[in-house]
Amino acid sequence: MNIVVCLKQVPGTTEVKIDPQTNTLIRQGIENIINPFDTYAIEEGVRLKEKHGGKVTVITMGPSQAEAALREAISLGADEAVLLSDRAFAGADTWATAYTLSCAIKKLEKFDIIICGRQTIDGDTGQVGPELAEMLDIPFVAYVGQIEEIKDGYLRVRRMVEEGHEVIETTLPAVITVAKEINVPRLPSLRGIMKSKSAAIQTWGIRELGVDQSMVGLSGSSTQVIKVFFPQRVHQAEMLEGDLEKQVDTLIDRLRNAGLC
Amino acid sequence: MDYFLTEQQKTIKSLARRIAEERILPVRAELDEKEEFPWGIVKDLADADMFRVFVPEEHEGLGGGCLELCLVMEELSRVCSGVAVTYAASALGCMTLMEYGTDEQKKKFLPDIAGGKKLGAFAITEPTAGSDASNIKTTAEKVEGGYLLNGTKQFITNGGEAEIYTVIALTDKSRGARGASAIIVEKDTPGFTFGKKEKKLGIRTSATRELVFKNCLVPEENLLGKPGLGFIQAMRLFDRSRPGIGAQAVGLAQGALEAATDYAQERVQFGQPIITMPVVQHMLADMAIQVEAARALVYAAARYVDSGARNVTEESAMAKVFASDAAMKVTVDAVQICGGSGYMRDYPVEKMMRDAKILQIYEGTNQILRNAIAVNLRKRKARTA
Numbered sequence: 186m187n188i189v190v191c192l193k194q195v196p197g198t199t200e201v202k203i204d205p206q207t208n209t210l211i212r213q214g215i216e217n218i219i220n221p222f223d224t225y226a227i228e229e230g231v232r233l234k235e236k237h238g239g240k241v242t243v244i245t246m247g248p249s250q251a252e253a254a255l256r257e258a259i260s261l262g263a264d265e266a267v268l269l270s271d272r273a274f275a276g277a278d279t280w281a282t283a284y285t286l287s288c289a290i291k292k293l294e295k296f297d298i299i300i301c302g303r304q305t306i307d308g309d310t311g312q313v314g315p316e317l318a319e320m321l322d323i324p325f326v327a328y329v330g331q332i333e334e335i336k337d338g339y340l341r342v343r344r345m346v347e348e349g350h351e352v353i354e355t356t357l358p359a360v361i362t363v364a365k366e367i368n369v370p371r372l373p374s375l376r377g378i379m380k381s382k383s384a385a386i387q388t389w390g391i392r393e394l395g396v397d398q399s400m401v402g403l404s405g406s407s408t409q410v411i412k413v414f415f416p417q418r419v420h421q422a423e424m425l426e427g428d429l430e431k432q433v434d435t436l437i438d439r440l441r442n443a444g445l446c
Numbered sequence: 447m448d449y450f451l452t453e454q455q456k457t458i459k460s461l462a463r464r465i466a467e468e469r470i471l472p473v474r475a476e477l478d479e480k481e482e483f484p485w486g487i488v489k490d491l492a493d494a495d496m497f498r499v500f501v502p503e504e505h506e507g508l509g510g511g512c513l514e515l516c517l518v519m520e521e522l523s524r525v526c527s528g529v530a531v532t533y534a535a536s537a538l539g540c541m542t543l544m545e546y547g548t549d550e551q552k553k554k555f556l557p558d559i560a561g562g563k564k565l566g567a568f569a570i571t572e573p574t575a576g577s578d579a580s581n582i583k584t585t586a587e588k589v590e591g592g593y594l595l596n597g598t599k600q601f602i603t604n605g606g607e608a609e610i611y612t613v614i615a616l617t618d619k620s621r622g623a624r625g626a627s628a629i630i631v632e633k634d635t636p637g638f639t640f641g642k643k644e645k646k647l648g649i650r651t652s653a654t655r656e657l658v659f660k661n662c663l664v665p666e667e668n669l670l671g672k673p674g675l676g677f678i679q680a681m682r683l684f685d686r687s688r689p690g691i692g693a694q695a696v697g698l699a700q701g702a703l704e705a706a707t708d709y710a711q712e713r714v715q716f717g718q719p720i721i722t723m724p725v726v727q728h729m730l731a732d733m734a735i736q737v738e739a740a741r742a743l744v745y746a747a748a749r750y751v752d753s754g755a756r757n758v759t760e761e762s763a764m765a766k767v768f769a770s771d772a773a774m775k776v777t778v779d780a781v782q783i784c785g786g787s788g789y790m791r792d793y794p795v796e797k798m799m800r801d802a803k804i805l806q807i808y809e810g811t812n813q814i815l816r817n818a819i820a821v822n823l824r825k826r827k828a829r830t831a
Contacts, residue, residue, distance in 0.1 A: 372461070372493070375495035
């Protein structure tokens, strides 16, 4: 089974600082990590390989330092790694990112399942997975909490919904994005880390992918970030008094007065 | 302080720390409270290749030495000394095999130890033989088809949980300690059972148990090295394993120092964090000095062992004694700094204080080891006189 896992390197913090001049993230002094949701994707890929054989290829798009994320994935059991790195890829939105990833995956020729994290902790859009499936013209299932069965050309998964799960069958190849319920990611092993340090990582740019520059990076993006800002923190909380019924009445009155219902 | 560790040593240390913080920390209080053997953690350590660290590469290990083992011990002990000794006991259980075993014996036992599929244990102590280790009574009588073991071993770490035991027993009773031999006994060998599991002051997650041999027949090929050398083998083993106990002390003391510092920074009395008070600052500074001095001595002793030096008795004894005395003092002071809270089980330092005491007792009491150091001083004096 050929398993592809897409991952992203993100700043390892929830306290992001923004440069007020350039509206960009201040990355100095912040350690980069694999997007936590993607660690579940790597783990699931490696588990599928351990159970059914085959290999796991990890792909990421990013600057040269994103190689560290790929090496970490190898230390966790991935077999091959591809870094998509090119100046032309810079400034990509989810669409251009998914396009670039889809070109790389097509170049891999054989793939049975593509696994992504459900979303990143920096962009938080959750769009790359479904866009990727669309571009590859294959089925897509989001928020997978369990792979129930996988065999030649067939996949049955549990898709997490608010109060339970749906069981979904699909043909393969397909793209799934996984939720954290799917597994507990392992820690790396010493042998894995040692292997990852010397592992060969391929780097592909627009030339290797044979893509038009206008389709990738900022020029291939249909959305642009105009401004990044912190929302004003307004500390205005009021505790409603009285029993539950009275509290609800007060709340409805307030909402009515504010023209909200 | 930079100890100029190699890339591989840094990798081992940082992964051990990650396991300690992510896997051991959330369960250490529960393991201590329930006196439960940490099988889940053993599996995590195995998956991370930690049991490979001390095994030679040709037997599926990573070929590390005493220093590498010390780095793992330090990091595990920083979070839980009880888990650390469980790990170390497996190393202790196969070090005699690694040094004196035949290729066949190594091939048979080491890969399973390295993979963490089986734990090891070492057994010399008996009710009559603690510090007086040569006074063992367990016999291994040579009979048709092997050795027949009879006797009881006491306070054996990993007892009942380990699969592979290196047992020191008398193959020639008439020769006393000179008739002792090291023999591997596998769990489930008929005639080999386990006595009571001890209830302990500290390191309560580790298993400490009696081994009972009643006409237990062990195949001849399980003898390690030559018969009659068991006692010497055991003494040589402890000379090389003691820095590991020193590292356990360093990690434990480091954990206590960090916990006390954190507490002193948060605890406000008389309108200010207690860490602003000179009396607390000096206690913390003294603790930090002890920890760093202990670490420097332990690493130096471990490197000396790894250099292949023939006689390391004195150096490894110094490292173990100094570090374990430091750990006892540092943990007591950590409890003192944390005050009433420090005495409560909701805080980690009372466990650390309980865990520290054994370090001054096992693998040679600090008194016996001081004797050994003094003997060397006298010998040296005699040589130069």
